[in-house]
Amino acid sequence: MSPVVDIRSLTKRYGKARGVEDVTFQVEQGEIFGFIGPNGAGKTTTIRTLLGFLRPTSGSARIFDLDVVSQGQEIKKRIGYLPADVNYYDDMRAGELLDLSARFHGVAASARIAELSQALGLDLGKRIRSLSTGNRKKVGIVQALLHEPDLLILDEPTSGLDPLVQHTFFELLRAEKEQGRTIFFSSHVLSEVQRLCDRVAIIRDGRIIDVERVDGLGVGQYKRVRVKLRNPGATLDLPGAHRPAGPGADVELIYRGGIDDLVKQLARHEVEDVWIEDPPLEEIFLHYYQGDAERSAADGDGVAR
Amino acid sequence: MSGVLFRNELRRHRRGFLIWAAVLPLLSLFRMAEYPTFYRENRNAQAALEQFSPTEIELFGLDSLRLTEIVDYYGGRIYSLLLLLGSVYVIMLAATILAKEEDDKTVEFLLVKPVTRSSVVTAKLAAVVVYTVALNLVLFLAVWGMFAAFEQEGYDLGTLAVLSVGSLLVHLAFVVVGFLLSVYVVRARTVYPISISLVLLAYFLLIVANSSENAGWVRYLSFFAYVDAADIVRNGAISAVYLVLFASVITAGTVLSYLTYNRKDLSA
Known part of the structure; x- marks a missing residue:
């Protein structure tokens, strides 16, 4: 048919x-x-x-x-x-x-x-x-x-x-x-x-x-994660964390991996607040197609941060 | 043609039509009602002519009319006003009936229904033509009634009929011009002023043609000049050249509207 x-x-x-x-x-x-x-x-x-x-x-x-x-x-x-x-x-x-x-x-x-x-x-x-x-x-x-x-x-x-x-x-x-x-x-x-x-x-x-x-x-596995930690010196060690924002109280990253690992990793810290959401499509594209050199060049100007 | 669309168009534009079909006969009535007094006060055409300034006489070609006769009086004092106002109405209707759908994006509602673009054009054009014919019929009947009520020395219905056909032809020509315009110019903000300007320009060209000895060729540029009241009263007919021009404009404009609308990309 x-x-x-x-x-x-x-x-x-x-x-x-x-x-x-x-x-x-x-x-x-x-x-x-x-x-x-x-x-x-x-x-x-x-x-x-x-x-x-x-x-x-x-x-x-x-x-x-x-x-x-x-x-x-x-x-x-x-x-x-x-x-x-x-x-x-x-x-x-x-x-x-x-x-x-x-x-x-x-x-x-x-x-x-x-x-x-x-x-x-x-x-x-x-x-x-x-x-x-x-x-x-x-x-x-x-x-x-x-x-x-x-x-x-x-x-x-x-x-x-x-x-x-x-x-x-x-x-x-x-x-x-x-x-x-x-x-x-x-x-x-x-x-x-x-x-x-x-x-x-x-x-x-x-x-x-x-x-x-x-x-x-x-792309479905991507999450945007924002964590507010009690201890400003702490760092998160997450596999697939594409964009760790460095040490600090607020950590923001695009996460790709098992949610279970994420929660367990977070559980090691004193967490004040946490946001887990779907990232905007533009942002996913940036990461999903990063391997493609030609495309990532084009990506650069499409993404705000 | 889509019958559903045609009926819907008639319904949507009924109120505008009713207003114009009431106002224009009423306007005519005010002037026609003055005719019996005008007739009594001016025992001959020459005396009647002295009522008007030389400019008026020249612009409206009053000197070639016998204004004491009711058909001439109508032709000189009312007919061109009805032509002008009727043209404004029909060109606005024609220029927006299709364009407004695209401007308001309601055309997307229409064109996902099982209709072809041609059938949309046909239904819209048919609705405008129906109202244009209806307006002219109403005017003809109303003026005929006024002739019967106010006549002093009788009247020639044939001449009134020719004048009315002339009015219909002018209005249909403006319908086609407005419709074709709206295939290209979609934004209501633009299409309204352009279409009304076209009518006013045509009227202005008529005045130029009437007032200048050397500007006879200008007559061909204005639909209004095709149906000059003095010519029609004198000859009892519209000149064949003008009839051919009307037919050409109306046919060419209609064909071009279909061709263009069928091929165009709808604006987003």
């Missing part, structure tokens, strides 16, 4: 904005596929090309084995799209907009709209203008799901959603996946990709640098 999304040597160059160069990857039927990269890496450009908003400079993109440029109308019967920034007709009520969306798809979806809105806590009677960013996003989610598309294309779907709604949303996505639907979603937040995706493509500076299974993904 052919892949649901099949992008081959796709290049888009335009104006001042950075495009994408020679992008190739496939999304298979039934998987949740993550598309990660720092902001401005080319995720949205790729998605906008898939949707036919932009014409490819060269290369090709097919969805359901249909060409995105010439067969867009056929493709769009079967896809749902959630944009990074939801911009809908301000003067319409949420419910009116969703009805309009259903009419475009020629489906009677009032039951599904009601059900989805209830799950997300969306008030259909409100005008789009008066909705907060998070609530607009909810309208976008319902809009993307209401016609039960075979493929969901989600651009930064969680930005603007509070954690509780995010949780509900992820459950909705898992339910979609169980129905055999395919989900393609972009993000610059690694942890949400890890929680949800089967495979990921990593894009940087407009180029795909890796496509692999999430569980085999090296």
